[in-house]
Amino acid sequence: MGKTIKLISGDGEMFEVEEAVAFQSNIIKSLADEDNADDCIPLPRVDSQILSKVLEFCRKHANSPSVHTKFAAIPSELCPKHDGSAAGASSSESSSAHSETCRACYDAVMKLVQWDLEFVKVDLDLIHHLLKAANYLDIEDLMFMAVEGAANAIRGNNPEEIRKLFDLENDFTPEEEKEILKEYSWLDDPFEP
Amino acid sequence: MGCCGDDDGDLLDQLVPPESDTHTYFDHNSSPSPSSFAEEVVISPMNSNFAALVSKDLLRAILELLPPQDLARSACVCRLWRAVASEREMREKAFRSPWKVRRVLGDPSSALFWGHSRLDRFAISHRLRRGDTVAGLALRYSVQVMGIKRLNNMMSDHGIHSRERLLIPVVKPELLLNSTCYIEFDEQAKREVAVLYLEGGPDEKTNNLTNRAAFTERGKRKILNSLRRSMQVDVETAEFYLSFSNGDPRAAMMHFSEDLRWERQKREHYIFS
Numbered sequence: 001m002g003k004t005i006k007l008i009s010g011d012g013e014m015f016e017v018e019e020a021v022a023f024q025s026n027i028i029k030s031l032a033d034e035d036n037a038d039d040c041i042p043l044p045r046v047d048s049q050i051l052s053k054v055l056e057f058c059r060k061h062a063n064s065p066s067v068h069t070k071f072a073a074i075p076s077e078l079c080p081k082h083d084g085s086a087a088g089a090s091s092s093e094s095s096s097a098h099s100e101t102c103r104a105c106y107d108a109v110m111k112l113v114q115w116d117l118e119f120v121k122v123d124l125d126l127i128h129h130l131l132k133a134a135n136y137l138d139i140e141d142l143m144f145m146a147v148e149g150a151a152n153a154i155r156g157n158n159p160e161e162i163r164k165l166f167d168l169e170n171d172f173t174p175e176e177e178k179e180i181l182k183e184y185s186w187l188d189d190p191f192e193p
Numbered sequence: 194m195g196c197c198g199d200d201d202g203d204l205l206d207q208l209v210p211p212e213s214d215t216h217t218y219f220d221h222n223s224s225p226s227p228s229s230f231a232e233e234v235v236i237s238p239m240n241s242n243f244a245a246l247v248s249k250d251l252l253r254a255i256l257e258l259l260p261p262q263d264l265a266r267s268a269c270v271c272r273l274w275r276a277v278a279s280e281r282e283m284r285e286k287a288f289r290s291p292w293k294v295r296r297v298l299g300d301p302s303s304a305l306f307w308g309h310s311r312l313d314r315f316a317i318s319h320r321l322r323r324g325d326t327v328a329g330l331a332l333r334y335s336v337q338v339m340g341i342k343r344l345n346n347m348m349s350d351h352g353i354h355s356r357e358r359l360l361i362p363v364v365k366p367e368l369l370l371n372s373t374c375y376i377e378f379d380e381q382a383k384r385e386v387a388v389l390y391l392e393g394g395p396d397e398k399t400n401n402l403t404n405r406a407a408f409t410e411r412g413k414r415k416i417l418n419s420l421r422r423s424m425q426v427d428v429e430t431a432e433f434y435l436s437f438s439n440g441d442p443r444a445a446m447m448h449f450s451e452d453l454r455w456e457r458q459k460r461e462h463y464i465f466s
Contacts, residue, residue, distance in 0.1 A: 106419045135251060147251075151258035159269035168271050180269050186305050187265055 005032055006040040007055075013048035014040075017055055024058040025137040045136055050129045057119060057130075057142050064112050065105075079105045116141075120149030124165050127153065252277050261287045261309050279304075288314075291452060292369035294387075299376035301385050306376065315369060316344060316360035316379075316386045321353060334361045345381045360386060367433065420445060 005022040007015045022041075023029040031041050043051065065078050079102055120127060127149040134142035153165050163170060172180065256267055256278055264287045268278035277283060284307040285297050291310055301307065306314075319330060327350050331338045340362045341347070353359060360382055363369065374387040421431040424445075434445040 103419055110419070131251065143254075147254045148258060150255045154255070154259060154267060155263050157263075157266070159266055162267065162270050166270075168274075170270075171272050172275075176272070176275075180275070183304055184265055184269055186308055187262065187269075 007051065008040060008042045009046055009048040009051045010044045011047045013051075015048075015051060015055060017059070018062065020062040021055060021058045024061055024141070025139045027136070027138045043137070046133050050133050053126065053130065054133050054137065054139070054142065057145075058139065060112070060115060060119075061141050064108065079108075116145045117148075120145050120152070122149070124150070124153050128166075249273070249277055253283065256283060257286055259287060260291065261307055265304075265308055288387075292366055293371060294369050294374055295371045296373045297376060297387055298373065301376050302378070306385055312363050312366065314387050315363045315374065316382070316388055317363060317368065318358050318388045318390050319361050320358050320392075321356060323354075325353070326350070327353060327359075330359065330361065334364075336362050336364050340364075346383060347381075356381065360388070363389065 003019045004016050005019055005028065007017065007022065007028070009015065019032075022032070028041055028043075046054070063078060065075075120130070127146055130142060131146040131150060133139075134146050154162055157165065162168070252274065256264055256274075259267065261284070264278050264283060268275045281300075284304070288307050288310045289295070289297055292312075292315075317334065319325075319334075327338055327341055327347070330336075331341055338350075341359060342350075344360050344362055345356075347353070360379055368389060368391070372389055374389050376385060377388050378385050379388075417428060417431050417435060420435055421428060424431060424434070431445075
């Protein structure tokens with residue numbers, strides 16, 4: 001059984017999670033390394049609602065390769081097929097590099113990507129907070145997906161809709177508005193050259 | 194993607210009107226210890242203000258994922274977004290990204306150029322040699338004779354040798370993979386084009402076949418079939434996405450879903466030519 005880490009949210013709630021889950025965050029990882037006596041890490045800037053969502057993501061990713069890992073670099077330990085059994089693998093597989101043709105890994109990665117895409121299909125409010133939390137806690141994969149989620153909200157929308165979604169103010173001066181109109185008039189023209 | 198360390202807070206100050214207090218951009222350090230800002234915003238559903246949460250670097254990370262039209266629309270949202278979305282590098286990235294072009298050099302006469310990157314924005318430069326005919330070139334590049342003539346504003350098949358080069362339409366996107374393109378105004382086509390030099394150009398073009406050198410034939414088949422199943426496409430499409438993702442299936446899938454969205458918008462806003 002893995003060691004656990006205790007995290008305290010900004011509003012005082014405690015979350016106890018396995019190391020592998022918590023260490024998705026590079027910040028938590030480095031703080032834990034600092035020989036904390038009771039392994040209790042305060043996170044004053046994240047409240048419990050967001051933290052629980054973040055941990056949900058981390059739990060899913062705890063035993064998966066990072067989103068940026070190329071197939072050939074996935075270690076055997078993370079492959080669902082080789083779970084636990086190291087020896088007996090084919091001669092071409094070393095202990096540190098996984099075969100890039102492993103179908104089990106392939107399917108696992110694809111499934112995870114699909115889960116991630118669903119995870120960020122939430123309202124923009126939550127995306128904002130996940131983005132900030134991922135940035136604050138330095139969780140690379142969550143950052144990647146939150147950014148994707150935010151981009152998703154922008155795609156296909158006109159500026160007014162984007163402003164509404166992101167709660168942004170139109171702070172252009174009248175002169176700037178004119179400039180923009182000139183520069184981007186082609187946006188409404190389907191027949192531009 | 195990773196954590197954004199440095200934040201250009203001073204640049205932001207230039208954009209934000211001094212009297213505005215809705216835009217408070219928080220700097221972020223890598224450590225969670227109290228930063229230099231007195232008012233620390235707790236990341237909570239209660240504090241819901243995207244303007245307060247997003248720095249220029251984060252915004253760049255988001256806008257980087259957008260296709261050219263959406264990037265252009267983002268520039269019309271507010272001052273901060275305009276500042277980021279109008280950066281040449283952002284526009285170039287959006288333009289390059291669907292075809293995985295490595296670099297685009299040169300500056301177009303108007304930002305309109307960056308507005309979309311359909312294949313007709315690109316063209317191959319073919320330096321004419323003795324004996325070249327339009328029909329022969331059409332065969333060699335697997336394009337239609339009409340396509341070459343239209344692109345170069347040719348009235349007839351003859352007289353091409355008064356020209357130094359012909360532009361050839363790009364029909365095989367693999368040619369753009371990892372390439373360097375040059376924005377030029379072509380006198381014959383009478384418009385700006387991102388030109389690809391396949392031979393004798395100033396840059397060495399990487400053969401896209403080297404991307405596949407890593408795979409054995411059998412291994413490749415396995416990956417392709419798995420990818421094809423997940424994306425529900427034909428082998429050629431799966432091959433294309435895999436080759437430019439460098440054997441990274443997750444990247445292939447992300448690019449594919451991004452392109453699907455791009456395609457959807459394309460259909461909504463433009464007549465497919």
